[in-house]
Amino acid sequence: MxxxxxxxxxxxxxxxxxxxxxxxxxxxxxVRRVLFVPFALADHGGYTAHVAAALEPYGVEVLGAxxxxxxxxxxxxxxxxxxxxxxxxxxxxxxxxxxxxPIRDRVTHGTVxxxxxxxxxxxxxxxxxxxxxxxxxxxxxxxxxxVPFQINPHYLDPVDGDTHMGETREERIEEFLEENDVPVxxxxxxxxxxREDATLTLGGDAAGARLFRRxxxxxxxxxxxxxxxLLETMGRYR
Numbered sequence: 001m002x003x004x005x006x007x008x009x010x011x012x013x014x015x016x017x018x019x020x021x022x023x024x025x026x027x028x029x030x031v032r033r034v035l036f037v038p039f040a041l042a043d044h045g046g047y048t049a050h051v052a053a054a055l056e057p058y059g060v061e062v063l064g065a066x067x068x069x070x071x072x073x074x075x076x077x078x079x080x081x082x083x084x085x086x087x088x089x090x091x092x093x094x095x096x097x098x099x100x101x102p103i104r105d106r107v108t109h110g111t112v113x114x115x116x117x118x119x120x121x122x123x124x125x126x127x128x129x130x131x132x133x134x135x136x137x138x139x140x141x142x143x144x145x146x147v148p149f150q151i152n153p154h155y156l157d158p159v160d161g162d163t164h165m166g167e168t169r170e171e172r173i174e175e176f177l178e179e180n181d182v183p184v185x186x187x188x189x190x191x192x193x194x195r196e197d198a199t200l201t202l203g204g205d206a207a208g209a210r211l212f213r214r215x216x217x218x219x220x221x222x223x224x225x226x227x228x229x230l231l232e233t234m235g236r237y238r
Contacts, residue, residue: 002027002112003146003195005123007153007187007204009084009116016054017116019190023203024058027112027194028079033061035070035077037103039093040085040118047083055081070099074106084117084153087130091122092138104144113146117153120187124150126237129176129184131169147195148233150176155186155210170210170218177214182235186210191223200227 004027011019034055038047048064055062063073080103094100107113115123121130122143129150158168173184190205202209202225211219
């Protein structure tokens with residue numbers, strides 16, 4: 001199983017996906033065609049064109065899952081890229097189009113998976129740790145489970161002196177852990193996870209990530225850390 005799970009697709013001062021160029025170059029070696037899943041945004045055609053332009057330097061052809069029978073397109077692609085946007089809308093469309101199970105099946109049998117933000121959320125067992133507003137209602141929060149733990153993309157640290165009175169991201173994750181006993185990796189902007197079968201590594205920005213577990217203090221995770229032990233997670237959801 002080969003996964004690249006990005007916290008975000010655009011870094012400040014850089015073009016779309018540019019901050020992850022080295023990881024993409026490695027992952028897309030030998031890939032001729034990428035099936036892009038644009039359903040987290042409303043403009044499927046425009047989104048697909050944007051991604052196709054960004055991936056053109058890698059020498060791959062990009063087809064949108066909305067352009068034809070997606071199962072037929074899957075059969076001709078060596079990689080699937082699930083883009084960011086609204087996670088609730090994305091998951092609803094994946095169920096409505098009966099794509100969740102085919103994605104899981106093909107990725108577990110060798111198709112490369114790239115996810116960004118919402119696309120990273122749906123690689124988890126559930127989308128319960130997304131930051132997005134539930135603008136639509138999917139039939140369930142259950143996702144692909146390509147990794148057995150939860151991820152919170154775009155993780156933001158508390159800011160000293162901030163006058164905002166709402167919950168911090170850390171507090172929201174701790175609320176999740178009160179109801180669910182499964183690790184949550186808060187991935188800061190510019191970071192990503194690489195899975196190569198049984199090996200899982202945090203990459204990207206030096207800011208790293210924070211690992212939350214029930215009953216434990218959050219743990220700082222630096223870029224380059226081997227997180228393969230998380231693949232043995234046995235989470236309990238309510």
